[in-house]
Amino acid sequence: MRSPKDFFAPLALGAPAPVREIPVTPSRMIHFFDPGNEKMAAKVPDIAKKVDVLLGNLEDAVRADRKEAARAGLVAIAKANDFGKTQLWTRVNSLDSPWVLDDLVTLVTEIGDKLDVIMVPKVEGAQDIHYVDRLLAQLEARAGLTKPLLVHAILETASGVANVEEIAGASPRMQGISLGPADLAASRRMKTTRVGGGHPGYLVRTDPTGEDLTEGRTTYQQDLWHYTVARMVDACAMHGILPYYGPFGDIRDVVACEDQFRNAFLLGCVGAWSLHPVQIDIAKKVFSPAPSDVAWARKVIAEMGDGTGAVMIDGKMQDDASVKQCRVVAELADALAADDPELAAAYDAATKEALG
Ligand SMILES: CC(C)(COP(=O)(O)OP(=O)(O)OC[C@H]1O[C@@H](n2cnc3c(N)ncnc32)[C@H](O)[C@@H]1OP(=O)(O)O)[C@@H](O)C(=O)NCCC(=O)NCCSC(=O)C[C@](C)(O)C(=O)O
Numbered sequence: 001m002r003s004p005k006d007f008f009a010p011l012a013l014g015a016p017a018p019v020r021e022i023p024v025t026p027s028r029m030i031h032f033f034d035p036g037n038e039k040m041a042a043k044v045p046d047i048a049k050k051v052d053v054l055l056g057n058l059e060d061a062v063r064a065d066r067k068e069a070a071r072a073g074l075v076a077i078a079k080a081n082d083f084g085k086t087q088l089w090t091r092v093n094s095l096d097s098p099w100v101l102d103d104l105v106t107l108v109t110e111i112g113d114k115l116d117v118i119m120v121p122k123v124e125g126a127q128d129i130h131y132v133d134r135l136l137a138q139l140e141a142r143a144g145l146t147k148p149l150l151v152h153a154i155l156e157t158a159s160g161v162a163n164v165e166e167i168a169g170a171s172p173r174m175q176g177i178s179l180g181p182a183d184l185a186a187s188r189r190m191k192t193t194r195v196g197g198g199h200p201g202y203l204v205r206t207d208p209t210g211e212d213l214t215e216g217r218t219t220y221q222q223d224l225w226h227y228t229v230a231r232m233v234d235a236c237a238m239h240g241i242l243p244y245y246g247p248f249g250d251i252r253d254v255v256a257c258e259d260q261f262r263n264a265f266l267l268g269c270v271g272a273w274s275l276h277p278v279q280i281d282i283a284k285k286v287f288s289p290a291p292s293d294v295a296w297a298r299k300v301i302a303e304m305g306d307g308t309g310a311v312m313i314d315g316k317m318q319d320d321a322s323v324k325q326c327r328v329v330a331e332l333a334d335a336l337a338a339d340d341p342e343l344a345a346a347y348d349a350a351t352k353e354a355l356g
């Protein structure tokens with residue numbers, strides 16, 4: 001464990017100083033693509049205009065014999081394009097794989113100035129982040145980078161969940177954490193066979209009403225990921241970094257995808273992954289606060305004055321704590337609206353109506 005006094009010191013001579021605050025730029029959807037897949041890569045310049053984050057994936061979902069092609073494809077795409085405000089991230093191979101060292105060396109030295117965040121899969125504990133932290137500092141120094149790369153961990157092993165607080169605080173590079181429900185399910189020996197989402201067998205049932213135990217008993221499906229997402233959100237909030245729901249593998253089921261994303265949004269996540277173009281708009285809709293919620297938040301803030309005391313608004317008690325929640329929603333809305341005139345107009349129209 002580094003001394004708190006050294007926490008913000010660069011880990012290699014010539015490496016840029018770590019950031020003190022994680023930049024909070026919109027990241028409602030982290031859009032995954034395989035940079036070695038020519039069809040997908042061809043769509044990337046257009047997709048870049050619609051997403052907050054583009055992520056060139058090198059890990060799972062890329063076949064072993066396509067790993068080098070994916071890495072080279074990402075280098076070529078990053079060199080050939082300027083994605084403007086859209087962030088460019090990558091997911092490198094896992095730290096125990098034969099590919100990760102070349103992933104890091106190649107990407108940082110070739111396109112380190114174009115990359116914002118490096119996502120590290122299957123993180124088990126702070127030791128994995130420390131390894132990446134030092135290596136990135138050495139490579140940044142070699143590449144002459146002036147802006148430090150940030151690190152995002154995937155929470156997808158049982159030990160990662162057990163150590164999530166120390167992972168979140170392991171380095172000033174830590175930008176955020178995403179839930180990885182598929183590997184996490186396998187690591188925990190859960191009996192699901194899907195990538196994220198619920199399971200019809202995970203339910204509670206109302207009590208019997210008579211002798212027949214099968215009659216008239218409503219069941220309610222429960223959220224398999226509630227505990228993990230809530231714990232991840234706390235760990236991230238404690239360390240000033242950002243939590244994300246990960247992938248929803250049933251691409252066809254856009255309805256359940258929206259529900260899963262919304263649960264994560266309400267619990268504190270700032271975004272989710274889009275694996276297919278159809279999931280981009282779902283994430284945009286869910287992770288941009290609804291105009292009616294923004295209008296309500298702005299109304300409470302306006303009526304609460306300096307934010308202290310207690311008042312009744314539309315029959316509901318408001319005080320310091322509710323105005324703080326309203327500020328979370330209103331500040332997020334302002335940040336998103338700053339780059340999105342359509343959203344700005346929707347928020348302003350709803351506010352005008354609410355304030356009368
Ligand atoms: C699901 C798949 C196979 C369906 O791919 P498809 O070709 O069958 O779908 P489609 O509907 O036929 O595609 C229509 C068009 O969109 C294109 N397309 C399709 N997807 C994309 C995309 N993402 N970005 C850009 N373009 C895309 C596709 O190439 C096609 O182009 P075309 O019209 O010219 O023929 C495909 O969408 C895909 O491979 N997506 C990415 C999958 C991925 O990255 N998985 C890894 C993340 S999840 C994970 O790792 C788990 C975790 C966290 O680690 C853990 O929980 O443990």
Ligand SMILES: [Mg+2]
Pocket residue numbers: 060121156180182183
């Ligand atoms: Mg995984």
